Amino acid sequence: MQKELSLSGQGRPPFWRDERILSVLSQVIVVAVVAGLFYFLYSNLMAALTVRFGSNPISFAFLEQTAGFDIKEFLIPYSRESTYATAFMVGLLNTLVVAGLGIVFATLLGVAIGVMRLSANFLVNTIASLYINIFRNIPLLLLLIFWSQAVFLKLPRVQEALMFGPVFFSQRGVAVPWGIPTDSWPRYSYTLWGGLCLAIIVGIVLVQIGKRTGRMPLVSLWTVLTFVIVAIVGWIVLPQPLTFSFPELSGFNTRGGQVLSPEFMAILSGLAIYTAAFIAEIVRSGIQAVSKGQREAASALGLTGFQTLRLVIFPQALRIIIPPLTSQYLNLTKNSSLAIAVGYPDLFAVAGNTIRNQTGREIEVFIMIMGVYLALSLATSLIMNFYNRRIKLIER
Numbered sequence: 412m413q414k415e416l417s418l419s420g421q422g423r424p425p426f427w428r429d430e431r432i433l434s435v436l437s438q439v440i441v442v443a444v445v446a447g448l449f450y451f452l453y454s455n456l457m458a459a460l461t462v463r464f465g466s467n468p469i470s471f472a473f474l475e476q477t478a479g480f481d482i483k484e485f486l487i488p489y490s491r492e493s494t495y496a497t498a499f500m501v502g503l504l505n506t507l508v509v510a511g512l513g514i515v516f517a518t519l520l521g522v523a524i525g526v527m528r529l530s531a532n533f534l535v536n537t538i539a540s541l542y543i544n545i546f547r548n549i550p551l552l553l554l555l556i557f558w559s560q561a562v563f564l565k566l567p568r569v570q571e572a573l574m575f576g577p578v579f580f581s582q583r584g585v586a587v588p589w590g591i592p593t594d595s596w597p598r599y600s601y602t603l604w605g606g607l608c609l610a611i612i613v614g615i616v617l618v619q620i621g622k623r624t625g626r627m628p629l630v631s632l633w634t635v636l637t638f639v640i641v642a643i644v645g646w647i648v649l650p651q652p653l654t655f656s657f658p659e660l661s662g663f664n665t666r667g668g669q670v671l672s673p674e675f676m677a678i679l680s681g682l683a684i685y686t687a688a689f690i691a692e693i694v695r696s697g698i699q700a701v702s703k704g705q706r707e708a709a710s711a712l713g714l715t716g717f718q719t720l721r722l723v724i725f726p727q728a729l730r731i732i733i734p735p736l737t738s739q740y741l742n743l744t745k746n747s748s749l750a751i752a753v754g755y756p757d758l759f760a761v762a763g764n765t766i767r768n769q770t771g772r773e774i775e776v777f778i779m780i781m782g783v784y785l786a787l788s789l790a791t792s793l794i795m796n797f798y799n800r801r802i803k804l805i806e807r
Contacts, residue, residue, distance in 0.1 A: 460774065471779075473770045474499070480765055482756050484672060495766050502761030503783060509679055509757060510744040510787070516683035517743060518736075521690025526720070528695045539691065546688035552749055554685055559677035559753040566673075569663055577657050579665055585676055586658035589669035599645050599652035606641030613637045674755035678747065686743045693735045697728035729802055737795040741788050748784075758783060 423429075460468030474496040482489055485501040486508070527539035546554070564582060567573060572581035579586040614634040621628055646652065658668030701724050709719040750757040751764060758780060767776045 456774070469775065471775055473772050473775070476770075478766075480769070482761060484675065484756055495770065498766060499758075499762050499779065502756060502758040505756055506747055506758040509675070509682065509747045509750065509755070512679055513682040513686065513743050513747065514740050516679070517686040517690055517739075520683060520687035522694050524687060524691035525694025525698070528691060529698060543688045543691050546685055547692070551681070551685050551746055552752055555677060555681040555749055555753055558681040559673065563673035563677050569660065569665060572660065572665070577668075579658050579660070581665070582673070583664065583670060584673050585671045586665045586668045587671065588655055588657045590653035590655055593652055593654055595649045596652045599649050602645035602649070603642060606638045606645070609641060610634045610638040672755075674750070674753050677753045678750040678755045678757075682743055682746060686739055689739050690736060693732055693739065694728070697732035698724055700731050701727045726802070733795060733799045733802070737792060740791050740795065744787050744791060745784060
């Protein structure tokens, strides 16, 4: 017995040669080195800020000070007498509008181009291929500057504006019809929220019916139709929630409607067109990843080409499309910071440029900007990952 114990003791290597101990020790050393590096950088930063600002180097008290500068476009009340916090919120809302609308338009255009890329028609296929190859290989910043300078700033003067029905295109922007809320609008807004909730309930019920019967109904169509019906009924019952204002030419400007500035149109259309080229390739690869047997089975069942795409191919392709599509949504949101190149007052232009220059609070401003973009990215990832889990295959 003593011999066996001695042999087992001799078989155990010393701790400096034990792989388990060395693996843990190496990780501890790496963490200590990284933590020490960050502490050194933080100490150096705080020392420099203390010399510059005094005993309170990091402070967000400047947000309550008067901004004293104008912002061309804003969605909430703003003036030169507003605070820096209000100016920051104006830039944030402008970024949210561009990012949200950009994601919607880029998705619609990208899906259409991706399906066209697989068309058997030579002309349609070639057009889609040229679109993808051109816009995927042009730097986004260059595209935005070109789109702003060569397209929207080269539109005719207001007196010679291009008219497409009630829409006017000129150097001052795109004038579109716009709704002006009346006294009954608050009640109508509650009706719209109720219609949205009812549409969601209808969609959930239809999905459950489809799973139970094996024949999935037109969920999207009936969901949208439910909301539209509620909106129309509310519009008829309530006394005109909106009065529509249509743009008209008036001297050197337009009167009525809503004018979308050239800067807004340049950043929105540029981001949508650029991102749509990448989304189109994702859609194409996702559709082609579905086995050919699925198409043959759908054809054998007598499904039309559109039914095969909607009921068989696209639901399976979505499981492949969603993960890379999420990355494109994140890229579009972060690329909206390039709006400063075309003069649109987004978050980075307002906070990272004007507020930072006037207050000298670079660290605080950039902490806020990075925090906002981080929150937007995490929220987008959370929503897309939730949807991805809902459509994934359930293994039995």
